[in-house]
Amino acid sequence: MDAIGIIAGGGRLPFVGAAEAHAQGRRVVAVGVRGETDPALAEAVDVLHWVRLGQLGAVVKTFRREGVSEALLLGMVDIRHLFSNIRPDLLGARVLFKARDLRGDSVLEAIVETLEGEGIAILETPPFLTPLLLPAGLLTRRAPNRTEQRDIALGREVARQIAGLRVGQTVVLKNGTVVAVESVEGTDAAIRRGGQLARGGVVVVKVARADQDLRFDLPTIGPDTLAALRDAGATTLALDAGRTLLLDRQRFVRDADALHLAVVAD
Numbered sequence: 001m002d003a004i005g006i007i008a009g010g011g012r013l014p015f016v017g018a019a020e021a022h023a024q025g026r027r028v029v030a031v032g033v034r035g036e037t038d039p040a041l042a043e044a045v046d047v048l049h050w051v052r053l054g055q056l057g058a059v060v061k062t063f064r065r066e067g068v069s070e071a072l073l074l075g076m077v078d079i080r081h082l083f084s085n086i087r088p089d090l091l092g093a094r095v096l097f098k099a100r101d102l103r104g105d106s107v108l109e110a111i112v113e114t115l116e117g118e119g120i121a122i123l124e125t126p127p128f129l130t131p132l133l134l135p136a137g138l139l140t141r142r143a144p145n146r147t148e149q150r151d152i153a154l155g156r157e158v159a160r161q162i163a164g165l166r167v168g169q170t171v172v173l174k175n176g177t178v179v180a181v182e183s184v185e186g187t188d189a190a191i192r193r194g195g196q197l198a199r200g201g202v203v204v205v206k207v208a209r210a211d212q213d214l215r216f217d218l219p220t221i222g223p224d225t226l227a228a229l230r231d232a233g234a235t236t237l238a239l240d241a242g243r244t245l246l247l248d249r250q251r252f253v254r255d256a257d258a259l260h261l262a263v264v265a266d
Helices: 013-023 039-043 056-066 079-083 090-098 104-117 146-164 187-198 223-232 249-258
Strands: 003-008 027-033 047-051 070-074 170-174 177-181 203-206 236-239 262-265
Touching (some): 056 104, 070 104, 146 177, 146 203, 187 203, 187 223
């Protein structure tokens, strides 16, 4: 079987990507990041190797040894760890030097460029994540009311602007006022911060960038996001259809209905 690599961060995406790659008849060679990747991934792939954050040279050596020339970037790595005492190898240091800044997408772009310079082609992820792509429409029993719809419209406008600036992709609003904008802390922390500031009753809007690189970083929500929405006392979640990944959809919708949360994708 043709081998495909997965550079795996945390969460469920590496598991979904591995299952789809197997369904396509591919042998799956994963490289996990210590402290980020779920060790249970070993049961879902053909072989799992481990590296530390910043050891990109070790990733390349592993893939070459395993006969991998195509790979996927799947899963989440806490970008704040780049500000910790990581010890990159030479190739990892080259990435940090090449990146425009230490924002997540800047680092990922530099990683992709560096890997492809080493002969490892990074593939677009949607063909391996099809079961998770969010269709257009209302997901939950409750639809947004008129006030929430106005907040969604404003939130989409603001979120697309901040996404274009590569600041974040999520905005939290209440009654026409933006109360939180996502930055380096990530979506769930921004939702909780907005809920605390507004004392609940918030609308959350998450969008994809117009120039979203389909090789990495598609907006993703799941049970952790739903927990953040619950903690924030959110009433509505609005997403981009066809460009957002939804984990554990059946459970997510069931639990959202239990919270009387309106979830809509356009």
